[in-house]
Each structure stands twice: as C-alpha cells, then as structure tokens.
Amino acid sequence: MKRMRIIAFTLMILFGLSLTLIPTAADEGGDGKLVYYIPVEQAVERGLLAFLQRSVDTALEEGADQIVFEVDTPGGFVDAAGQIANLIKGIPIPTTAYVVGEAMSAGAFISLNADQIVMVPGSAMGAAQVIDGSGTAADDKAHSAWLATMKEAAELNGRDPIYALAMADPEIDLPEYRAQEGYLLTLTASEAYEVGYAEAIARDRSELLEFLGLENAEEREMEVSFAEQIARFVxxxxxxxxxxxxxxxxxxxxxxxxxxxxxxIMGATALFLYFFGHMVAGFAGMETFILFGVGVILLLIEILVPGFGIFGIIGIGAIIGSMVLASYSTANILISLLIAAVLTIIMSVLFFKYVGYRGPLKKVILTDSIKTEEGYVSNVTRQDMVGKEGEALTVLRPSGTAIFGNERLDVVSEGGYIGQGRKVKIVATAGSRIVVREVNEN
Structure with a gap:
C-alpha cells in the first residue's frame, strides 16, 4: 500500500512537470504567429528614431511575423523622418502603418514607407510640406527634393504619387479632396481608402488582425521607457x-x-540631462562625459592657478568639443551654444551690475581698497607749502626743480615755460605733486 502511494505521488509530480514543459495554445499564440505593436507618437525627431531602432531589433530578435507601427504624430523633422523611413524599408518581415490618430507631415511620409497602411475611422493623413526653422515654407531646393522623396515613397508600394505630391505642394490641383484651393492635401480614412492610400479601415486591433489574417496571433507591444521619454524630450x-x-x-x-x-544644481542638472539624453538616444558615449569633466577640471585649474590662459582655453575647447561630439547635428549644437553664450553674457552683466559679486572667488580675489578717509596715505600732501615763494633752480618745461627757503622740491608749472632763476609761487599741492606759477616781478 505504501509503495502504491509513492508511485501515485511520483506520477502526479511527473504530470505537473509535463504541464509546465509542454507549450499550450496560449503560449504559442494560437497559430504560432507573433505581432509586434510599435507606437510612433509625438514629434518625429532623433529620439523617436532611437526608440524605433531598439523596438525593431527587439521584435526581430523575438521572431515577430508582423510589425505594426501605430502612427499618431503631427510630424517633425525631415532628417529624422528620412532615417526612420530607411529603417522601415529595411525590415525583412511585413510591416503595417496603422494610423490611429493623425499621420501629418513626416508622419505621412513614414506611413507611406510601410508595406501597407490601415486607418482608424476619423483618422487623417497628409499636410506634408517642408517647413524651415522660422515656420515658413522651405526654399525651392529643399521643396523640390522633398517632393521627389514623397513621390518615391508613394511609388514604393504602387500608390498613385499625385496624392503624395499634393500633400506636399498646395499648387497641385485636386479640388475634389481639398476643402479650399491652395491648401495642402489631407486625406480622411475613407478618402485614403478610396484613392488606394489605405488598404483597409479598422476600428481596433482585432479588426486589424482580421484584415492581416492573424486573428489568433500573439500580440506584444513596445513601450517607451522612462529614459527614452527623457531622451526624446531633451x-x-x-x-x-x-x-x-x-x-x-x-x-x-x-x-x-x-x-x-x-x-x-539647476545648471549641473541641465547639462547632465543634455548628455544623458543624447547617450540614451545613441548619439553619445561615455567619452563625451569624460571630455566634459576634463574641461571643467582645466577651468578650475585656470581659476585657482595662474596659467597664462592656457588651461582655460583648453578647458573651454574640451567642453565645447564634448557637446559637439554628443550632438547629432553640428550646425544645431553650434547655434545652440551661441544662443546660450549670448544669454549668459547678458545675464552676467545685469547680475554683476545690480547685485554685485558675492561668489566663492571672492576669497581668492583682493577687492578691498585703501581710502584716505580710513587713515591710509600714500603721499603726504604739503598743504602748508601753498602760497610760499621761491626760485626755479632749473628750467621748468613744465617740470623741474625749485628752492623754497632751504628746501629743494620737484615742481611742475601750470603749463607754461618758466626760465631758470625766475621767481615762482606754489599755488596747489596734491600728494607729491607741487604746482607753481611764475611771480611777476614788476
């Protein structure tokens, strides 16, 4: 009887282990397919590119069969959009741009580079004109290049490029899809489906998976980490x-x-966020932190130890170099540094003028002054000599020597020439300076 209990107990353990080791239908994701959802949200910039690169790599490593980019963005920067488009085009598995909100400007361009586009009812896509830093339309050269890029993206999956061009050029005439002449084209979900810019309209993910033929697929979703959110912002x-x-x-x-x-604390935090954000986004490494630290140390050495400016120049160069190395755009960082320098100089002048200096360098800089009112006298002023008369021992042109009684003094005339032996009179004294005037003997 005891042996039977042992055998039964052993069989129960083996059965339990088999349940944990044998994959179930839920573990396999139904039909064994895996769909990855990757959000494309907020502004299109380099931080988004870094997040998408990580997300795509993760999806491919885990054996995804389909990547769905859930698009809801007002647009962003052309250079980042171009790199994101290249990333999407290089994905070896099927990709779908699922427009859940708006795919405007760079968002429309990114969506066109996916294998297919599916839109939620009420969503929109378009308005993709290139805008420069001042908020106006870009010059003809940039505009022409962008039109060619939009056309290429449309033709990538057999779409009529006229609609993509109309999204970027208000002069292309498509009155049936424009509320007013001269406006950029923006397609609603139904209009995009009508002209072949959307392969389907799906209210939710379940309808999307039904269209893709992946109803029983396992679904996974990428989320932006807190560090990546900071990186995207900074x-x-x-x-x-x-x-x-x-x-x-x-x-x-x-x-x-x-x-x-x-x-x-504010200054150090702001600079740390700059380097941290660029490092998380993949633009900088630890070498930029090290170079910045070396620059700060050299500046401190310059302040505390006289070095004829050498340490200071090298330190400033190291700090600027670290920021340039950490940045994704040399032009952008140089403009940013110029703005920061101008604002800092203005603030420093105003603060020094209205508040004064009370910082730590006050301990190593002599700011005290010696005043006569406090009893400090560098030269005794001979006020008692004023009015006395004497004789010029030398020619005064205007300085020279004169004798007053038995005392020889270095004097200076009021400005005119006084010959040797002429009578002079002391008219003013200031420290060691004695001013004389010629006495008219008539």
Whole structure:
C-alpha cells in the first residue's frame, strides 16, 4: 500500500512537470504567429528614431511575423523622418502603418514607407510640406527634393504619387479632396481608402488582425521607457538651446553667489540631462562625459592657478568639443551654444551690475581698497607749502626743480615755460605733486 502511494505521488509530480514543459495554445499564440505593436507618437525627431531602432531589433530578435507601427504624430523633422523611413524599408518581415490618430507631415511620409497602411475611422493623413526653422515654407531646393522623396515613397508600394505630391505642394490641383484651393492635401480614412492610400479601415486591433489574417496571433507591444521619454524630450532641437542656456547661466550664477545652491544644481542638472539624453538616444558615449569633466577640471585649474590662459582655453575647447561630439547635428549644437553664450553674457552683466559679486572667488580675489578717509596715505600732501615763494633752480618745461627757503622740491608749472632763476609761487599741492606759477616781478 505504501509503495502504491509513492508511485501515485511520483506520477502526479511527473504530470505537473509535463504541464509546465509542454507549450499550450496560449503560449504559442494560437497559430504560432507573433505581432509586434510599435507606437510612433509625438514629434518625429532623433529620439523617436532611437526608440524605433531598439523596438525593431527587439521584435526581430523575438521572431515577430508582423510589425505594426501605430502612427499618431503631427510630424517633425525631415532628417529624422528620412532615417526612420530607411529603417522601415529595411525590415525583412511585413510591416503595417496603422494610423490611429493623425499621420501629418513626416508622419505621412513614414506611413507611406510601410508595406501597407490601415486607418482608424476619423483618422487623417497628409499636410506634408517642408517647413524651415522660422515656420515658413522651405526654399525651392529643399521643396523640390522633398517632393521627389514623397513621390518615391508613394511609388514604393504602387500608390498613385499625385496624392503624395499634393500633400506636399498646395499648387497641385485636386479640388475634389481639398476643402479650399491652395491648401495642402489631407486625406480622411475613407478618402485614403478610396484613392488606394489605405488598404483597409479598422476600428481596433482585432479588426486589424482580421484584415492581416492573424486573428489568433500573439500580440506584444513596445513601450517607451522612462529614459527614452527623457531622451526624446531633451534631444529636441528646440529644447537643446534651452538646456544649454540653463546650464551655463546656472553655473555662472553659482560663481556669483556664496556656497553651492539652487543655480548650481539647476545648471549641473541641465547639462547632465543634455548628455544623458543624447547617450540614451545613441548619439553619445561615455567619452563625451569624460571630455566634459576634463574641461571643467582645466577651468578650475585656470581659476585657482595662474596659467597664462592656457588651461582655460583648453578647458573651454574640451567642453565645447564634448557637446559637439554628443550632438547629432553640428550646425544645431553650434547655434545652440551661441544662443546660450549670448544669454549668459547678458545675464552676467545685469547680475554683476545690480547685485554685485558675492561668489566663492571672492576669497581668492583682493577687492578691498585703501581710502584716505580710513587713515591710509600714500603721499603726504604739503598743504602748508601753498602760497610760499621761491626760485626755479632749473628750467621748468613744465617740470623741474625749485628752492623754497632751504628746501629743494620737484615742481611742475601750470603749463607754461618758466626760465631758470625766475621767481615762482606754489599755488596747489596734491600728494607729491607741487604746482607753481611764475611771480611777476614788476
């Protein structure tokens, strides 16, 4: 009886192990297919590119059969959109752009590079004109290049390029799809389906999977990590000059105030966020942190130890070099540094003028002055000599020597020539300076 219990107990253990080791239908994702959802949200910039690259790599490593890009973006920067498009075109498995909100400007271009486009009812796609930094349409050269890029993206999957060109050029006449002449083309979900720019309209993911023929597929979703959210924010071209300005002004203000307080913390945090964000986005490595640290150390050496400016110049060069190396665009970082420098100089002048200097360098800089009112006298002023008369021992042109009684003094005339032996009179004294005037003997 005891042996039977042992055998039964052993069989129960083996049965339990078999349940954990044998894959179930849920574990296999039904038919064994795997779909990855990757969000394309907010502005299109380099931080988004880094996130998409990581997401695509993860999906491919885990054996995804389909990648769905859920698009909801107002657009962004052309250079980042171009690299994202190249990333999508290079994916070896089927890709779908699922427009769940709006795919405007760079978002429309990215969607056109996917194998197919599916849109949610009420979503829209279009308005893809190139805009420069001032908010106006780009010049003819950039506009022409962008039109060629949009046309190529449309033709990639057999779409009529006229609609893509109309999204980027308001002069292309498509009155049936424009609310008003001269406007950029924006297609609704139904219009995009009608002209062949959307292969289907799906209300939700279940309808999308039904269209894709992956009803029983396992679904996984990529999420933007907190570090990537920070990276996307701080690598935005508009945020970069703000960060650098806060960083430089904070550190300069710290030099103007005693101890280490809020300005120094703000400055150090802003600079850390700049390097951290660019490192997470894949633009910078630890070498940029090291180079920046070397620059700061050299500046401190220049402040505390006289070095004829050599340490200071090298330190500033190292700091600027580290920021350029960490940036994805040399032109952008140089403009940002220029803006930060101008704002910091203006702030420093105003702060020094209206607040004064009370920083840590006050301990190593002599700012005291010696005043006569406090009893300090460098030269005794001979007020008692004023009015006395004497004789010029030398020619005064205007300086020379005169004798007053038994005392020889170095004197200076009021400006005119006085000959040797002429009578002179002391009219003013100031320290060691004695001013004389010729006495008319008539």
């Amino acid at each position: 690598t935005h071209p508009v945020v970069i000059p703000i960060l650098l300005s806060i960083g430089s002004m904070g550190l300069v203000l710290e030099l103007y105030s005693p101890g280490f307080g809020i300005p120094g």
